Amino acid sequence: MTKPKQLNEFENVYDFLHRVRLHPEGWVRHGSLTHLGAMLAGYRVAMAVYNAEEDFPFWVPGAISPFDTWLGQRNGGLSSLGWAVEIEREAETTNTPAIELFFTLLDQFQDERQQPPR
Structure with a gap:
């Protein structure tokens, strides 16, 4: 088993979500996906503020996200x-x-998009 990446080692949203998967109660209050969605929206806003480019399938301002479409x-x-x-x-x-x-659905989504698992 590999040691989880530290925050400063994250390369993308999937690294973040892998960390959440390992300890969801430490990241997502009561396991609420609404709270997780809000965290991911904040992640997307930070991407825009810092001009970060990465595959981010959970929220696309003004459009339907790839994850919603899937x-x-x-x-x-x-x-x-x-x-x-x-x-x-x-x-x-x-x-x-x-x-x-x-996380089960995320795995299926990534498999179908042929992305390596985290």
Whole structure:
């Protein structure tokens, strides 16, 4: 098992999410995907402020994000509520912790986009 990267070693959002996966209760209050979504929106804003370029599929200002598009295709239609609410609803109906379902779906999303796992 590799040692988790420190914050100053993160190269992209997937490094951040890997760290969240390892210790979700330390990052996401009550496992709320709405809170995680807000953190990711802040990440995206920081990218814009610092002119950082990277693959960021969770929020595209003024457009539908790649993750929302993928989730909509998986679920048979786009939702105006966003990926966090949609996954939380699915988690509730399947009696699965929402954060756990998110990471399962994130793995599927990355697999389909042929991205290396973190």
